[in-house]
Amino acid sequence: MTTAPTYSVLIIGTGPAGLAAAEILATAGCSVTIADRMPSPGRKFLMAGRSGLNLTNAEPEPAFSHRYGSSASWLASAMADFTPAMMIAWAVSLDQPCFTGTSGRVFPKAMKASPLLRAWLSRLNTLGVILSPNTTWTGWDHDNHPVTTRKDGVPTGISTPDATILALGGASWSRLGSDGAWADILARKAIPLAPFRPANSGFRVTWSDLLRDRFAGTPLKRIALTFGTTTIRGEAVITRTGMEGGALYALSAPLRDAIEQNGPATLSLDLRPDLELATLTDRLSKTRARESLSNRLRKAARLPPVATALLRETGEVPASPADLARHIKAVPIRLTAPDSLDRAISTAGGITQAAVDSHFMLRAVPGTFVCGEMLDWEAPTGGYLLQACMATGRAAAKGALTWLNR
Structure with missing residues (x-):
């Protein structure tokens, strides 16, 4: 009897896109480590939920897709594989029932991000996912393997993964972890990037x-x-x-x-x-x-x-x-x-569609996948941001599984 191989995957970033990717990969049997330079996970997610966590939106198609403008066709496959109805079912599976407001926005009944995040992290822990806080990704070595260090510059000792998923966020709310510094690392690889611009800003x-x-x-x-x-x-x-x-x-x-x-x-x-x-x-x-x-x-x-x-x-x-x-x-x-980039709720710009294949793998760095706000798309507030972040995180994870199983 042949045993399926166990692949190791390193995810950089503990926002919704990174956690969504981890859930898909760990459920598939991969050994998953999530690294983040911040001391605790999901900081921007928690901040966004302080005034009521808006999970998704019940707006029907095609109006829902139109909210993503020119990026709608690029995101279409990922969004079709994780619809708003699936987002609601996922939250319910974490014992977080939802309701739809008069504007079409969908919220967990608890209205806060913290109960959902605790339940999500508990599930990931049960699946064997390892969190590595205070860990910074600094780029790739000569063999295109990811390099990570602790805050004091000491190597982390994280073993070389079979695949890597980057979920480092955009360039707003830098105090919560997403400062866009990764763009300089990618630029050195000549990876096509669109300049950062404020979105959902004052x-x-x-x-x-x-x-x-x-x-x-x-x-x-x-x-x-x-x-x-x-x-x-x-x-x-x-x-x-x-x-x-x-x-x-x-x-x-x-x-x-x-x-x-x-x-x-x-x-x-x-x-x-x-x-x-x-x-x-x-x-x-x-x-x-x-x-x-x-x-x-x-x-x-x-x-x-x-x-x-x-x-x-x-x-x-x-x-x-x-x-x-x-x-x-x-x-x-x-x-x-x-307003400035750092004051914006989200950012446009980042990794262009030309830089990745249909599975969100970087063409310049095979085995490295990207997702969430790192990608060059934007959408209004109202549930559309979180929906696309999680959808692309899951799609990148499934793309990594397809690539690994080849």
Whole structure:
């Protein structure tokens, strides 16, 4: 009787993509070690789940795939092999039942990342997966074997694996481990890379001292933002340097691209998207002209003081009810630049499709597979990021199994 060989696989990175790859490989009988330069696993995953872990999205096809833009066809196979329904079933298998919110976002009922991560790590431990924290990947040796060191520069002693999976994340939130430093290592191998760019980011606005000092940190609720032909309803927050928040993140890719090509871009802010222009005009016409602008806005449109400040940021506020209503429905906000890479929720750029084969193996380094945010794709928040990270992590693991079994 012939016994199937046991392959050893080294995974670099303990984010969702790396852990997803480890689960596939360990279940298949591989000996798996996951190395990470941070002292504990899943740090960005835990941070993302602090305000409610958004696992995936129940949006139906083809709208779901369209969220990945030009990368949808590249990711299609991986996404078809791990669908949103499969993500939910996977969470349930870890005793984390889910529910779907009114926006289509899917959350574990616990709403936190920590219970799911604990259950996931427990499963991986049962499967024999070894975690190697405080371990940094520094590249390859002359035989294209991965080289890892401890923080003090001492070699780790991790044995040469049969295959390697890189799941090092993008270039945002560097304090949690994903600093994009791996790009320099890959560039030395002439591996095709797209430059890093902020995705799902806030934007810079040159506020007046009054607005910045008084209203930084103030939320803008139940608003609508329009850029070009796209309108997004949701919320945003005034910051000292500009604006951020979910509604703005959904427009960040076209806004970023427009600013890169043409300089500052103008965003249209509707402070009362639930009121028709005619209704708002009628309400404003019933207020007394002698009243302060703040009182008129509060009584007629139920707008907070920050709305008054935003209207005044653009210059003289119209006096007539009709003109004021139009101004409330389309406040121009001039965005000068995206926030820095490190402040962005995610990043575009990274390893291009040309650099890998259909199994996410680096063409320049056979036996090394890549996944997650290291790849050059982007998607809005709302469950799409985590879905693609885990899908490509699993696909890279299956690609490694196919390559090993050849």
